[in-house]
Amino acid sequence: MDKNRSFVTADETSVFVREIDKQYPLLVRGEGAWLYDASGHAYLDAVSGGAMVTSLGHGAVPSISEAIQKQTEQVSFIYNVHATSPAQEQLARDIVSIAPEGFTRVHFVSGGxxxxxxxxRMVRNYHVERGEAGRHVMVSPAQSYHGASIATFGLTGRNGLQSPYQPYIQQQEHISPATWLFDPSGETALKELDEILERVGGQVAAFLIxxxxxxxxxxxxxxxxxxRGLEERRQKHGFLVWFDEVVTGMGRTGTWFAADQMPIMPDIITTSKGLGAGYFPVGAMLVQEHVYQAVADGSRSFEPGHTWDGAPVSCAAGSAVINHLRKERLVESVGERGPRLLEDIRSALAGSEIVREVRGRGFLLGVSYVDPADGTSLLDPSLGVSRRIDETALKNSLLVYSTQPTRDGYAGDQTLLAPTFVATDSDLDQIVERLATTVAEVERQVKNELTHAKR
Ligand SMILES: Cc1ncc(COP(=O)(O)O)c(C=O)c1O
Structure with missing residues (x-):
């Protein structure tokens, strides 16, 4: 263990840690894109708090702290079954004002x-309210993530996530991802969607992506x-389109919502991480007026039942975050600087034989790795490339987030980069430099092992 850094291991803590064999840096302070451990060692954060959350960076934003404090002093909590608060009313207005056209109603929750x-539940209620109770099937790309609850595990097709909870999970319908590996044109994905629609078309409630x-x-x-194909099928078959913008909402891709950049407008959007930006847990579901009208013209009641929905302090934090994003023009800054960051990562990794693709929008970027032997096959999971990337990056004082190959073979090793919006140009340059050093180090190890394995 590095003597100049502070870590906590499983046998030194009462916390039920996620990975028992891992050493966790003990972080005590943050400033912008930087995090400092108890020994004063600095880490450069390329994933906004590790989970694409702290889009405003680390450390104090006085207007947000003040808004939270003021709200706790006024009314810290009121259940929105009984009453509303100016904070909830304001955040709903703020979100409607930045949402794509047609989104008129918002309901708040605590997370993604x-x-x-x-x-x-909204999707299901929408159809029940309109007298189409037969619609209950959800369709989504298999290679996706929508949350850590039993119901949301059913919304991805990833066996690795679902095991060992399979007996509890309501399995939904999935299509293969339209990536370079399976289907660069998107034709196969649409064909698979057509097959589902042919089989259970009248039961399809929504397409989630x-x-x-x-x-x-x-x-x-x-x-x-x-x-475009999805839009045609929505019109023909009457299902809803729902965008999971838990990560992409609140400016992450350079516009308030990624929906602003897509050739199709969803009926429902969910968002969370950047809304509280790490200052408070808050999430939201936004719906188009016609979704709200289904309830307004029907039972006139939609009862989510969560205690913390629309809690005044969460909402005060959310509005303060939006005000700060607006005041500092941070969403515009991500839109302007994202393409250069993408190009810089591409050029820094251009010589790497294990890098297949660098892609993304705004400050949500990804690197995918392949076997250097043919530049196409996914790397053998036993090489543990994603784990090595994260460990080597940490050694190089860079925080990135990599994911390992999925059991169904839809994706190989990949690294996610999602810097804070306040990262300076020099921070971004350092992220690129440290990432390139990290990838080169892992590439050397991998090539060595692959050569030895062949002998
Ligand atoms: C796309 C997406 N949806 C949903 C979630 C779940 O959000 P939470 O962890 O806040 O429950 C995540 C979390 O990473 C996510 O990336």
Whole structure:
């Protein structure tokens, strides 16, 4: 263990840690894109707090702390079954004002999984309210992530995530991702969607997708033709389109919502991470007026039931975050600087034989790795490339987030980069430099092992 750094191991803590064999840096302070451990060692954060959350960076934003403090002093909590608060009213207005046209209603929750659970119930209620109770099937790309609850596990097709909870999970319908590996044109994905529609078309309630994927396929977005084909099928078959913008919402891809950049407008959007930006847990479900009208013209009641929905302090934090993003023009800054960051990573990794693709939008970028022997096959999972990338990056004082190959073979090793919006140009340059050093180090190890394995 490095003597100049502070770590906590499983046998030194009462916390039920995630990985028992891992050493966790003990972080005590942050400033912008930088995090400092208890020994004063500095880490450069390329994933906004590790989970694409702290888009405003680390450390104090006085207007946000003040808004939270003021709200706790006024009314810290009121259950929105009984009453509303100026904070909830304001955040709903703020979100409607930045949402794509047609989104008129917002319901708040505490996080991304909850937002998706809520939207799943909204989708079902929408059809029941309109007298189409037969619609209950959800369709989504298999290689996706929508949360850590039993219902949201059913919304991805990733066996690795679902095991060992399979007996509890309601399996939904999935299509293969339209990536370079399976289907660069998006035709196969549409064909698979057609097969589902042929089989259970009248039962399909919604198509759910991350418009730009986060950890499951970092920075990936389907080709234009896929979106157009999805729109045609929505019109023909009457299902809803729901965007999971838990990560992409609140400016991550350079516009307030990724939906602003897509050739199709969803009926429902869920969002969370950047809304509280790490200052407070808050998430939201946004719906188009026609979705709200289904309830307004029907039972006139939609009861989510979560205690923390629309809690005044969460909402005060959310509005303060939006005000700060607006005041500092941070969403515009991500839109302007994202393409250069993408190009810089591409050029820094251009010579690497294990890098297959660098992709993404705004400050949501991904690197995918392949076997250097043919530049196409996914690397053998036993090489543990994603784990090595994260460990080597940490050694190089860089925080990135890599995901390992999925059991169904939809994706190989990949690295996600999602810097804070306040990262300076020099921070971004250092992220690129440290990433390139890290990838080169891992590439050397991997090539060595592959050569030895052949002998
Ligand atoms: C696309 C997406 N949806 C949903 C979630 C779940 O959000 P949470 O962890 O806040 O419950 C995540 C979390 O990483 C995510 O990336």
């Amino acid at each position: 999984t909850e937002a998706n659970e809520l939207a799943l 991350e418009p730009v994927s986060a950890a499951s396929l970092p920075g990936y977005s389907p080709p234009e033709s896929f979106w």
